Amino acid sequence: MLLNYILRRILWAIPFFFAVSLIAFALISAPPGDYLTTFAATLAQSGDMVDQARLDALRERYGLDQPFLIKYWRWISGVIQGDFGISFEWQQPVSQLIGERMALSVTLALATLIFTWAVALPIGIYSAVRKYSVGDYVITAVGFIGLATPNFLVALVLMYIAVVHFGADVSGLFSPEYQDAPWSWAKLADLASHIWIPVIILGTSATASLVRIMRANLLDELHKPYVTTARAKGLSEFHLIMKYPVRLALNPFVSTIGWAFPQLISGAVITAFVLSLPTAGPMLLQALLAQDMYLAGAFILLLCCLSIVGMLVSDILLALIDPRIRYR
Amino acid sequence: MRAKLTIKSPGFARRVVLKALAGVALAPLVASVAFAQSATGEAPALADLVRAGQLPPVAERVGSEPEVITPLESVGSYGGEIRFGLRGSSDHNHILRMVGSQGLMRWNPTYTEVHPAVAKSVDVDPEGRIFTFHLREGMRWSDGEPFTADDIMFNVEDLLLNEDFAPTPPRYMSSGEPMTVEKVDDLTVRFTFQAPYGDFLSELASPLGQHPVLYAKHYCSQFHPDYNSDIEQTIRENNASDWQNLFLQKCGDIEIPSRWGNPERPTLDPWIVATPYSGGATRFVMERNPYFWQVDSEGNQLPYVDALNATISQDVESLILAAIGGRIDFGIRHLDTPADRPVLAQNREAGDYRFIAAAAPGGVDMIINLNLTHKDSELRDLFNERDFRIALSVGMDRQEIIETALLGEGEPWQHGPFEDHPYFHELLSTQYLEYDPETANDLLDGIGLDQRDADGMRLLPSGRPLTIRVDVIPTFRPQWPDMLQLIEQQWAQIGVRMEVNALERTLFFERTSNGNDHDAAVWAAIQSWVPGQVPQQIVPIHQDSRWGIPWVNWYNSGGSTGEEPPASVLERLRLYDLARGTPDPEERRQLIMQIADIAAGEFEVFGVSKSVPTYGIVKNGLKNVPEEVVNTFFATAPAQALPQSWYWQD
Amino acid sequence: MTATPVDPRAISTTPDEQASQWKLIWLAFRRHRLAMFGAAVVLALYAIGLFAEFLAPFDPNAFSSRHSYHPPQAVHFIDRVEDGGWAFRPHVIGLQLERDTFTLATTYVPDPEHKIYLTLFGKGTPYKLWGLIPMDRHLIAPVDPSERFYLIGADRLGRDMLSRVIHGTRISMSIGLVGVALSLTFGLILGGISGYFGGRIDSLIQRLVELVLALPTIPIWLGLSAALPQDWSPLMRYFAITIILSLVGWTELARVVRGRFLALRTEDFVTAARLDGGSKGRVIFRHMMPSMVSHIIASVTLAIPVMIIAETSLSFLGLGLMPPTISWGVLLKEAQNVRSIAQAPWLFIPGAAVVIAVLAFNFLGDGLRDAADPYTQDGR
C-alpha cells in the first residue's frame, strides 16, 4: 500500500519536474538582455572598459542568440544527463560551483529548521494549553514582532553593532583560518560557532509563524473526545497532551516540512547576501542578477527539485505517521 | 601630483621616447645605469628555497635585464600581506587593478606617459606603422619557463588573429586590416600596420592591450587544437563544451573571472593565484611570484609583500564594516562613495587607516545625453534645437545640486578635461553653466514652446505635453537619482516636465545603447581624451554615446547599419580617425581640439559637476603608497602606483 | 445546553439571536481586544495614506541642501516671551549645519535664538488632495512657510522623513490592498472552480497550485520584476509589482477558498438551495459566498502584511519600486547601509512603520479569523 502510494507520488513528480524546469528556464530567460549585457554593464559600473567585439564573439559562442525553446532543449537535455552546463561568469562547470554551496545551504536550512522546531513546538504547546494567559499574550506579541521585522534589517544592524561595539565579525560561516581548510572536526566546530547568528536571524519569523500554527492546531485537538478518553484512563495531564493531541497536532506540521526546507533556502537569499554567507542564496542572486543562465537555472532547478522532493517527503512522512492516509 | 617613480630601462640603441601627452612638460627618461647583476635581494622564504636547492638563485630567476623600480618613498623590506575586499561577483577587474596588467607597455603613475614594461624598449618608425619590441634577456614566466618572442607569436598568431578563437579586437587593426607580426629573433618582435596608428602604444598600455603577452605558450598551447592533437580528450576531461571554452577556463582572458581561477597558469604578475577567485569562493589569495621580473633600486626582487589576501563579501556594506573593523589594508573600489566618506573618516582611528585621494582624470560624474536621434520626429527636432539644450543647461542650478546631492563637493562643469590638462577646452567645459531661469524661459518661448498646460508645463508645438524621461540606473551611482530629482524640480520651474526613469542596469542598456528607445539618459563621462580613452561625448563612436546611437552604429559598421550622421558629426569622425593614426602627440592634440571646437559649437551634451576626487583607505604602516592616484581603468589604477613596491613598516 | 421549548411557538428573543451574521461577527470581534486595537491602527494607517498630503508637513521630495541628515527635533510647547513671562507657543529649536570639509561629516549645532514656531492647519506647499482639490493647508506647519522643521529627522538630501514616511504609507498600505485584491481574484476564481466543480478540474488546479508552490519565491520575483516592460511609468510599475506579488500570493487564498467550497458544497443548505431551483450562480453567490466572506476577509487581512514585507524585500534587492516612488520599502532600501546606522538611525523609522502595520494587520486578521464563524458554538 505504502509502496504503491510512494510510487504513484514519484511518478507524478516526473511531469512535474519538466513543468517546473520549463517555468524556471522561462523565468531566467525572461529579463531582457543576456549575461553579456549584464557583464558589460557591471564592468562599466566600476569604470572599467569593455571590449565590444569580444562580447559579440562570446555571445555567439554561448549560443545566447538562439531561440528560447532551443536554448531550453539544450539545457534540459544536458541536465538529464547530469550536465548542468557551464557558468558564463566563471567558465566552470555549474556542478562544480554549486556543490559545496548547496551543501552549506542545506546545513544552514537544517540548522534553522531544527532551531525553529526546537523553539516553536514547546512554546506553541505552552501557548495553546495556557490559552489567554499572560504567557500566551507575551508569546503572541513577541511572535508577531518576529514575523513583522524584515530579516535583512535585523542582519545588518546586528552586524554593525557587532563590529563597532564588540569588534567582532559576524558575517560568514567560518573564521578566516578555516575558510579554505579541508573539512575537519575543528572546522565543523568553527562552523557551529558561526552558524547560530544566521540561524537566529533566519529562524525568527519562521519560529513565530510555527508557534501560531502549533497553537491553532493544538487548540483544535485539545477538545477532541479521544483526549477525554485518555484522561478517563488516568493518564497524567502532561503525558496525555504530549501523547495524544500534540501527536495529532504535529500532522499538519509534518506536512509542511517538505515545503519549509526549500522555502528556507530561497528565503535565506537576502539575509545570506547581507551576511556574506557562503551558501547558495547569494550565488543564486548573483547568478540571476548577472543573468548567468545555466548557473541560475541549475540553482532554481535544484530548489524546485528540493521542493518536489520535499512534497514527496512530506507526503510519505505524513503517511508514515498518520495511518489513515497510508491506507487510503 | 608627485611623480616620483621613474623607470630605468637598460640602455638601448635607438630609443623612442613616447610622449603621449605633448602638452605635458617633456621629461626625458633617465638613462638607465642599473644592470642585471643588481638582482641580489630576495624574500627570506625564497632564499630558504634557494638554499634548499628547490629554486634557482635570484639573479637567474629575474634574468639579466630586470626592470628596476625606484620606490616612491624608500626601499622596503619583505613580508606581510595586503588585505583588500572583493565582491562575490563581477569583481575580477578589482583584482586586475590591484595586481596590474603587465603588458608590453604601461602608463606612468601619474597617467601622463606610457613606458615599456614587459618590453625592454620599443622602436617606432616615423610614419607610426611599424613597432619593434625588444624583450628582456632571461625573463621568465612564474613557473620558471623563459619568456620569449615565441610566446608573443603564439598569442598573436594563434589567438589574437585567429577568428576561430575570437574576432580580432579593433585595437589590433588599422583601416579595417589586422596587424601582422614577425619574430625577428628570440627577443625581438615586429608589429606592422596597414595605416599609421599612433595610438597603438597607448592602447597596449591599457589593461585591454595585454593580449600579446597574456598567455604562456608552453602551458596554454596544450588547450589549443593546433598544438594538442588529442584536444577532444582534454575538453571532455575538463567538462568543457569546446576548445575555446576550455582555453578560457584554463587560461582566462583579460576581463573574465577565470583569469584568476587557475593557480597553475603561468603569468608575469608580481603575485600568482594561490586561492582562486571562483564562483562561491569566500577568499582570494595570491602569493609572490618567485620569478617576478622587477627589482628595486637596490636590486631587491619585488614584490615586497608576500601575498594579496581578499575576503569576498556579497554586500558592499559588509566591505565598509570590514574597513571600519580594520580588516582592509587598501581599498578604493566599493568604498569611495562620497556618502560613505563621513563614516569611514570617523572610524580612521578605530580601523587604523588613512585616506588617500583617488583623483579623476577629468570630465564629469554625470552627463545628460538627450537623444538627438530620437525615433519620435517631433522630439527629435526639438532636441536638435541648440537653444533647447542651452535652456535646459542654464535651467539647472548646479551649485544647489552640488550642495545637496554631492555633499558640497564639486564645481559646475559641462564636460571634458580639467584646466591643468593639455586637452582642456575652456569653451566646451564652461559655457552655459550659470543658473539663469529667465534666459531659459526666453529661449524656450523662442523655439515654439510657448504653450503651457494647466500645471504651467510646456506643450510641444503639436499640443502634446512635453515630457522628457531620463533613463538612469539607480544602483550605478546612488547620487544620480538624487541629482536627477533635483533637476526635475528645477526644470519644472522653467516649465519642462522631466521624469526620472529608474531602470535595472540591463534594461538600461537594452533601452539605450541597443534599442535607441530613450528620450534621454545619464552616464558618467570621467575622461581626459588621452590616447586609449574614447572621447565618446564629443564624437559618437561608442555605445556610451547615448546622444546618437544610430550614428555610432553607422561609424562602427563602416556605414552598413545605423544612420548616416549630419555633416558636423561626419567631420568629427574624420578628424578622430586622423587623430588616432598620427604618431605625433602634438598633432593628435590639435586634431582632438578641433573635434572639441565643433562639439562646443554644437553643445550636444551637458554635465553638472566636475568629477571630484574620491578617496581610498590605506592602512597606517603601509609604505610607498602615493597620497594620490589617478583613478582610471586605463592605467589599471591603483596598480600604476605599483603595489609590488609597497611594504609594511614594522 | 439550550433548553427544549415545549411550546413550538415560543421563540427565543435574546438580542444575540436576532442578530444577523455581521452583527454576530462584530459582537465576537469586539471581545478580542488586541484585534480591536489592530483594527484601529489599520484604519489610522489608511487614513494617513488617504490624507497624506494634508498630514505631511512638507512635500516629501522637497530637498534642502542645508538640512542633510538633520536630526529629529523635539517640540517645545512653552515659550519665554520677551517680557520674561511664559506663553503657549509650540516651537522647535533651529539647528545649524556644520560640515567638516575633510570627512564631509555633518554636525548640527543648536541655535537657541532660532525658534521655529509651529501652527496647526498652517499654510504650506500647495497640493491637490487626491489630485482634485487644490489646498495649501497642512496639519502642522511652520508659521513662516519658508522655515523647515524635522520631527523625525531628514534624509541625506534634507527631505523631511515624517513627510516621506506619511507618503510611503499610501503606497505601502495600498500595495498590500491592491495586491491582495488581485490575489483574491485569482484565488477566488481558481479556488472556486476547483472547489465547486471538484473532480478533474480540481486536481488540475491543485497541481497548478503545487507547481507555483514548488517554485522558489525570490527567483520568481526576480525573474518577473526584471521582465517588466522597460518604459513603464512609476505608476505602471507600481501596479506591475503588485501583480507580481499577488501572483505568488494567490495560492494560499485559492487553498482557503477551495477548502471552504469543498466543505460548503456538501452542506445541506446548499443542496436545498439547488433544489429550490436556484441557478449555479445564485447558489454560489447567494448561498455559499456569504458563508465564506468572513473567512476570506480574515485570510485577506493576514495576507496583506505578507505583501508589505514582500514589497520591502523586493525593494531591497533593487527590483521593487524605485525612487521617486516613495514606499516604506524604498525608504528602507535607502537606509540599508552602514552610514545610516552610524549617522542617521532615524532613517530606520520606516522599518518601525512596517513592523507596526504588519503587527496591526496580524492582530486584526487573527481576531477576524476567530470571529469569522459565529455559528460554531465552540467555546474557543
Added chain:
Amino acid sequence: MEKAHMKASTNDETVLEVKNLSTAFATRAGSFRAVDDVSIELKAGKTLCVVGESGSGKSVMSRSILQIVDPPGRVIDGQILLHRHHTARGGATEETIDLAQLKPKSAAIRTIRGRDIAMIFQEPMSSLSPVHRIGDQIGEAIRLHEHVSKREARDRAVELLRKVEIPNPERTIDSYPFEYSGGMRQRAMIAMALACNPSILIADEPTTALDVTIQAEILALIRSLQESSDMAVLFITHDMGVVAEIADEIAVMRYGKVVERGDVYSIFETPQHPYTQRLLSSVRELDRPSERRIAMRASREIGAPCLVAQGVRKEFGSAHGFLGLKYRGFMAVDDVDLELRAGENLGVVGESGSGKTTLGRCLQRVHNVTSGKILYTDRHGATTDLAPLNDGELREPWRDIRTVFQDPFGSLNPRMTVGQIIAEPLVMNRLAKGNELKERIAELLDLVGLPSSAMERYPHAFSGGQRQRISIARAIAPNPRVIIADEATSALDVSIRTQILDLLLDIQERLDLSFILISHDIAVIRYFCDRIAVMYRGRIVETGETETVCKAPEHPYTRSLLSAVPVADPRRRGMTERFRYHEGQEEHLNS
C-alpha cells in the same frame, strides 16, 4: 476473575454515592449549572440508567464523577463518594474517597480513573486516537495502573479483545481504529475500559451512534460482562428502549436535575413525575401506527404511482485515474425498483451504509444515477424520466419533489432570515413576490405552527424542532406533490419526534402530498408509513405494507433488524428472539 465471582455473591452494596452534585459552567452570561443538586447511588453488579433528553445534563454529570468535565465546567458542590471497601479492589478496612474533593489534575484522581472507575463514550471513532494502534491504547490503560511488561500488557490486551468478542484478536490488536467497524470500535473501547477490572463502568450513550443490530450486541456484551465481574454500571442514554433493556434502576434527568429515581419496573409502570410520563407516552405512541394516518387513509384513496424507480444504480468513486488506472467504485444503490403512489407514505428503512440516503437523493436526482430510470408523473399525468435530465431541466420536477433534511442545523443557511429561506423556492420559481410573497410565507409559517414574527429571525434563534418546522415550510412552499424526508426526525428528541411526524401528517391531509420517509428507526416508520421498503447493502430486500412486514417479516435481514429493536418494556426484556444476519447466512441467537 475468581475474586470477582466470590464477591458477586456478596453484592448489592453501594459502591458509589453521588450526593448533591452540582457542576457549573462559567459563561459570559454568568454561571450556568449543567448539573444541579444531583444525587444517585451505584450498587455493585447493578445498572443504573440515567435517562434524559439532550441538554438534560446527564453527560456532564457522568463526567463530573471522574472530574473530566471540559473547562470551563467545574464541580462546585456536592460529594462523590467511592466506597472502595465495597468493591472487588477494596480491602477489608473501610475506605471511602470523596472524588469531589480531589483536584482534577491530581495524581490521586488519576489512580482512580481507569482503575476503579472506567468510562466509555458515545463516539467510538473519535474517542479513540486515530493514529495509535488499538493494542497500544488498551495496553497503555493496563500499564498505567499495573506494573507489567509491555509483553504482558499486550497479552492481556489480546485476552480483553477476545473477551469482547473481537475476531482474531492476535492479529487485529495491531489495527488502527479506522480499520475497525463501528461495533468493533465500541467493543475495543469496552475492552479498554475493562483493562484494569474496574468496579464501576460509566457508559455515556455507548450505543447511540450504532445501528440497532449492533446496539443489541453491545448491550448484550455489557450485560454479560457485568454478570461475570459484578461491576456497577452507570448507563447514560436517551433511549427508553435501551433503558428497558438494561436498567436495574433509573434516574430521570431534566434541566440538570434528577426529577425521578426508582427501580426499572416502578418507573416504567408507575411513573410519578409528569415529565417521565410524557417521555414514556411519546415512546409508546411511536410503537404503533398513527391513528390519524389510519383515519386519513380511510377517507382518501391511495392513487396511482407518481414516482417510480426502475433498476436504479449508483456507483461512487469510479474513475479513470492517473496513468489510466481504473479505480473500482462502490455500489451504493444497486438495482433498486421502487414505486411511490400518490397520497401514500412510503418508508425506506435500513442501517447506516445501506444506501437509503443515496437512494433518496437519486430519486430526487440530486445525485446522478449510474443507470436505471426514475419516472415521475406530474399532476397533469405526464411521465418523464428524470435520470438523464440536467439541473436546468430538473427545475420543474424539483418544484414538485421536495426534501426535508435530517440535520436541522445544517440545512438552513445561517446567514439568511427564516423569511428569506422560505421565500427562496417561491422566488426562484417565480411563484410569488412582494406582499403576496410575504403573506404566503406567513401562511406557511402558520401551517407549520410558527408565528409569522419568525420571518425576521435567523435560524440560530430556533430550537431543533422549530428548525425542522422551518425546513418543512420551505419544502411545502411551492405546493409540491412529493416530499422526501431523510431522517427528518432522527436528530430530535423523542418528545419532539411525534410532534413533527404529526405535523407532516397534518400537512398531508391539507395539501394532498406523498411522502418518502427515510429512517433507520422502525418505530418512526411504523408510525408514519403505509408501506415499507427495507434496504440492505444497496438493495431493497423486502417491500410491503408496514404492518405486514413488521409483524411477519419475510426476509431474514428484516427479521434480524426487527428483532434487534429494543422494546420499551422491561417486562419483555430478552423475550424476543434475536437474529444475527450476515449476507448469505443466518444465525440463530438466543440472548
